[in-house]
Amino acid sequence: MKLRFSTATVEDRSQLSYWREMISDAFVQYEVEAPSYRTAGFRGEVTAEGFAGIQVSTVVSDPHTVVRSPLVIRRSPRDDFLVNLAVHGSLTVTQGERDAVLRPGDFTVYDSARPCRITAPDRFELLALKIPRALFTAHCPLAPDATATLVRGDHGVGALFSLHLRSLAAHAADLPSDVVQQVGVNTLEMLAAALPKRSSSGNGSALPRPAQWLRARQYIAGHFADPELSPAAVADALGVSLRYLQLLCQREGTSPFRLIQEQRLQRAAQLLTDPRHAGRAITDIAFGVGFKDASHFTRAFKNRYGIGPRDYRGGHSPNHPRDPHQEVGDSTETARSVRPGKAKPMG
Known part of the structure; x- marks a missing residue:
């Protein structure tokens, strides 16, 4: 009615x-x-x-x-x-x-x-x-x-x-x-x-570690564009302590901060090589994936992909976008354009 x-x-x-x-x-x-x-x-x-x-x-x-x-x-x-x-x-x-x-x-x-x-x-x-x-x-x-x-x-x-x-x-x-x-x-x-997944007892860590790891990755994948997302916010949303989340990530060879930043950088790389976003300002892309500072984004991107976001965009044909998950250093052609010692993995 x-x-x-x-x-x-x-x-x-x-x-x-x-x-x-x-x-x-x-x-x-x-x-x-x-x-x-x-x-x-x-x-x-x-x-x-x-x-x-x-x-x-x-x-x-x-x-x-x-x-x-x-x-x-x-x-x-x-x-x-x-x-x-x-x-x-x-x-x-x-x-x-x-x-x-x-x-x-x-x-x-x-x-x-x-x-x-x-x-x-x-x-x-x-x-x-x-x-x-x-x-x-x-x-x-x-x-x-x-x-x-x-x-x-x-x-x-x-x-x-x-x-x-x-x-x-x-x-x-x-x-x-x-x-x-x-x-x-x-x-x-x-x-x-x-809705946020929280345990009413606050003891989210009672779940098996693989399930918690999956929950952490899914939560970050769904919220990385929020500039306020932090390791503490992720732990709070999962109903676990920050220390537990850090140990969970450590077992997987990473950290909560790197997990968040990697999601942001991967999405930024996808947008930079997407023809539909060819006219979008790099600063706008940085803010859109959760970074608060354009200089921080540029440094983090260069650390992750070996070159800055502007060169990364220019080096990829809109008709043949590269896999944004692939390290720039994996390409022989791109590797020659990066000065030795400048490309290093995140973290």
């Missing part, structure tokens, strides 16, 4: 109170805080569609903050998890001591049974999934300390889920009845794959 409401249907002086009432009915009860400069009039609209026990909604609204305080939770207990995905504008979802700052495409999960705050400083559009706890936990095991954790929507499984949720919001009402249940399960399974 589709639900639609808009504050445009009521007079200005009643719009904010109407909004408070409607979003509490559509989602969970909140306290609503409008910016102090807004004295009258509030524009907001919601479209919601239910299917397979899940509700998917589109929210377009003026800036404001909603709060699930302990008092509100006692007065209106709900047992749902909610996923918020930013479409336009930015939002900050706060739960526990974590802040997930969402920019377009990013999403996070929060628990309606625990205090939380959602703040939008500017006009915004978001997509929201409301999932009953029993359904969520059956498909998406998530530790309490993993809510309000940012999931980037520009790469990896996060990007797949972001695109899926946008499509779902647009077409949920048109789904044939015989596929609704399967689409619901697929949505939850894709969400589970995108």
Whole structure:
């Protein structure tokens, strides 16, 4: 059943109170805080569609903050998890001591049974999934300390889920009845794959080492473009200590830092030889794969491939791109263009 409401249907002086009432009915009860400069009039609209026990909604609204305080939770207990995905504008979802700052495409999960705050400083559009706890936990095991954790929507499984949720919001009402249940399960399974993998006991190291090594590589492969990704962040996401992660990598002849940097450099090499990115600035490529400093990128790239990124791009024909995983020094022709002693492996 589709639900639609808009504050445009009521007079200005009643719009904010109407909004408070409607979003509490559509989602969970909140306290609503409008910016102090807004004295009258509030524009907001919601479209919601239910299917397979899940509700998917589109929210377009003026800036404001909603709060699930302990008092509100006692007065209106709900047992749902909610996923918020930013479409336009930015939002900050706060739960526990974590802040997930969402920019377009990013999403996070929060628990309606625990205090939380959602703040939008500017006009915004978001997509929201409301999932009953029993359904969520059956498909998406998530530790309490993993809510309000940012999931980037520009790469990896996060990007797949972001695109899926946008499509779902647009077409949920048109789904044939015989596929609704399967689409619901697929949505939850894709969400589970995108969420951070944390053990509720914090003892992720209880898994076998090969499984942990695979998890570490997969997590880094899905998040290397995040400039804030660090060995400590990887360990935290896996639910292990930094020392355990270091030992895990050491057994494989590498380190967490080198593992992250190798992913970034390999992706940069692929982009530099991709004809579709021929006009893209090298600095833009460096920042796009997670480097924060162009000089650091150039040094790291030269250490890894024997020549700088500009020469690497110039030495590869767009029609015959080289394997970016191959050391530049492996090529006799390229090796002659590199001064002795300049090419050295990373680390």
